[in-house]
Amino acid sequence: xxIFLLFLPSLQGFQTFLFFNNIKMILPIxxxxxxxxxxxxxxxxxxxxxLKETIVNxxxxxxxxxxxxxxxxxxxxxxxIFVIDTTPFSDDEDLSxxxxxxxxxxxxxxxxxxxxxxxxxxxxxxxxxxxxxxxREDVFRNEKITIEYLDEDFNKKTESFDGLIARVIQHEYxxxxxxxxxxxxxxxxxxxxxxxxxxxxxxxxxxxxKMKFLVKKGR
Ligand SMILES: [Zn+2]
Numbered sequence: 001x002x003i004f005l006l007f008l009p010s011l012q013g014f015q016t017f018l019f020f021n022n023i024k025m026i027l028p029i030x031x032x033x034x035x036x037x038x039x040x041x042x043x044x045x046x047x048x049x050x051l052k053e054t055i056v057n058x059x060x061x062x063x064x065x066x067x068x069x070x071x072x073x074x075x076x077x078x079x080x081i082f083v084i085d086t087t088p089f090s091d092d093e094d095l096s097x098x099x100x101x102x103x104x105x106x107x108x109x110x111x112x113x114x115x116x117x118x119x120x121x122x123x124x125x126x127x128x129x130x131x132x133x134x135x136r137e138d139v140f141r142n143e144k145i146t147i148e149y150l151d152e153d154f155n156k157k158t159e160s161f162d163g164l165i166a167r168v169i170q171h172e173y174x175x176x177x178x179x180x181x182x183x184x185x186x187x188x189x190x191x192x193x194x195x196x197x198x199x200x201x202x203x204x205x206x207x208x209x210k211m212k213f214l215v216k217k218g219r
Pocket of ligand 1: 130171
């Protein structure tokens with residue numbers, strides 16, 4: 001109890017307390033309409049406050065919502081970080097054994113990512129987003145990417161990915177550029193989901209995870 005009180009005066013101390021005591025911090029996911037989702041994320045330095053804790057919290061928040069990726073703007077931070085764990089996709093029996101194995105172990109943090117190349121044929125996949133619950137649309141993206149990024153220990157990497165892993169990276173990378181998957185659909189489909197998006201902005205949606213909306217309920 002005393003330790004708890006000692007840490008209370010600052011949020012930074014509180015986060016550190018949770019981190020070292022292995023207590024999960026599930027953060028509310030920012031809903032469609034909030035301007036933070038439209039900002040181009042800023043690069044982070046190694047001394048960004050609570051960087052390790054922030055990354056752990058992002059993974060915990062993503063797992064809690066059964067997502068495969070989460071970008072920092074989705075927890076209200078306009079910075080260039082996203083996390084990915086494609087394990088849930090590995091059950092798909094339409095995929096080859098190799099793809100299943102790759103998806104099962106793909107867990108990565110991308111810091112200050114820069115997309116270098118997007119190439120290959122565009123293919124459609126039904127995407128969703130934790131910030132836009134109950135909306136799913138086919139999005140067309142190139143099949144292969146090459147991306148430069150820093151891992152969570154700030155080691156610089158340049159890697160190429162294809163298939164579903166590339167797809168998830170492209171979706172998350174868009175988030176740190178202020179782009180949402182709903183920007184990439186036809187104008188007809190945009191019109192069809194307009195009301196759904198409006199409802200999300202007003203908090204009229206009930207996902208089974210905690211969210212924060214632009215317009216508070218009851219107003
Ligand atoms: Zn998303």
